[in-house]
Amino acid sequence: xxxxxxxxxxxxxxxxxxxxxxxxxxxxxxxxxxxxxxxxxxxxxxxxxxxxxxxxxxxxxxxxxxxxxxxxxxxxxxxxxxxxxxxxxxxxxxxxxxxxxxxxxxxxxxxxxxxxxxxxxxxxxxxxxxxxxxxxxxxxxxxxxxxxxxxxxxxxxxxxxxxxxxxxxxxxxxxxxxxxxxxxxxxxxxxxxxxxxxxxxxxxxxxxxxxxxxxxxxxxxxxxxxxxxxxxxxxxxxxxxxxxxxxxxxxxxxxxxxxxxxxxx
Numbered sequence: 001x002x003x004x005x006x007x008x009x010x011x012x013x014x015x016x017x018x019x020x021x022x023x024x025x026x027x028x029x030x031x032x033x034x035x036x037x038x039x040x041x042x043x044x045x046x047x048x049x050x051x052x053x054x055x056x057x058x059x060x061x062x063x064x065x066x067x068x069x070x071x072x073x074x075x076x077x078x079x080x081x082x083x084x085x086x087x088x089x090x091x092x093x094x095x096x097x098x099x100x101x102x103x104x105x106x107x108x109x110x111x112x113x114x115x116x117x118x119x120x121x122x123x124x125x126x127x128x129x130x131x132x133x134x135x136x137x138x139x140x141x142x143x144x145x146x147x148x149x150x151x152x153x154x155x156x157x158x159x160x161x162x163x164x165x166x167x168x169x170x171x172x173x174x175x176x177x178x179x180x181x182x183x184x185x186x187x188x189x190x191x192x193x194x195x196x197x198x199x200x201x202x203x204x205x206x207x208x209x210x211x212x213x214x215x216x217x218x219x220x221x222x223x224x225x226x227x228x229x230x231x232x233x234x235x236x237x238x239x240x241x242x243x244x245x246x247x248x249x250x251x252x253x254x255x256x257x258x259x260x261x262x263x264x265x
Contacts, residue, residue: 037094040141040203067116073103076127083127085137095144095152095168102139106158106201108166120171124158132159133196133218141203143211144168145236153177155211155236157200161185163213165239178239185213185232188241190250193227211236215247224263 031049032042041048055063073085085104092101092111099113105127110119127137138159146152152168162184165177173181186195197218205212211234217227231245248264249256256264 036096037092038144039093040091040143044205044207069111069116069118071103072107072109072121072123073105073127076105080127083131083137085127086135087138089138089140091141093142093144093154098168100142100144100154100168102142102156104137104139106139106156108142108154108156108171110168110171122156122164122166122171122173124156124160124162124164126158126160129160130196132199134199134216134220135159135201139201143204143206145206145209145211147237153236155204155206157202157204157213159199159201159216161195161198161200163200163204163211163234163239165236176238183234183239185215188232188244189227190230190244190246191228193225197227206236209236210234210242211239 030043031047031051032038035050035052037050039046042050071088077083077085088104090101090103092099094100094113097113098119099111100108101111102108106124108122110121111117112119126132131137136159143155144152145155146168153174154166154168156164156166158164162182163178164182165174166172166181167174175181177183185198185200186193189198199216199218200213201216202214212231213234214231215227215229217229219226229247231247233242233244234240235242246253248259250264
């Protein structure tokens with residue numbers, strides 16, 4: 001009986017705890033602000049929620065097509081049949097009344113969301129080279145940052161291991177970022193490797209003016225010489241490397257001894 005009583009007490013404690021936290025969860029996710037979508041998942045909390053309510057369950061069946069927009073990939077793919085783009089996986093951003101979207105070839109377009117008119121485009125020419133490793137021609141989204149004066153920049157990563165900073169108003173590269181507007185992920189990597197083995201197709205995270213970029217890796221074939229999966233933080237203004245989280249860890253770092261038989265090396 002003592003054991004049963006103890007189990008019941010634990011269940012009561014769990015129920016009280018869940019009840020206490022439920023109201024906090026209800027108020028913790030406000031979603032994307034100002035009716036816009038300034039981050040890949042809506043906001044930096046990844047809530048994937050917008051409070052917009054003009055379209056709802058009562059009128060969604062009456063919607064009609066207002067405009068269509070053609071990806072800039074289409075004519076390129078038609079002229080280069082051996083360079084077929086992958087599936088379109090991009091989540092567009094909407095900031096300051098402008099929609100920004102990168103295509104599967106990583107071409108960034110600023111589009112008027114009310115009319116579908118293209119305002120500007122930036123093409124990093126990813127499609128000109130050989131098929132990228134692992135996922136081929138692929139892209140998933142963009143990141144956005146603006147300074148205290150409201151000057152915005154679009155951050156674009158590509159599967160050529162370059163990251164670009166683009167002026168959100170003009171579509172021109174921010175020259176003071178990195179080297180003439182881009183940083184080379186391969187150049188700041190601790191181990192030299194083949195450019196085909198690293199890419200950045202997922203949107204970066206920007207926190208306290210630090211541009212945090214993970215590592216997409218070509219994972220076939222699996223060899224001991226493969227590229228490390230380091231996470232790096234760059235100054236979003238200058239593109240300067242600030243820190244690196246080593247994966248696998250280096251000798252003397254926490255976790256190094258869990259990589260057996262010298263595998264961290």
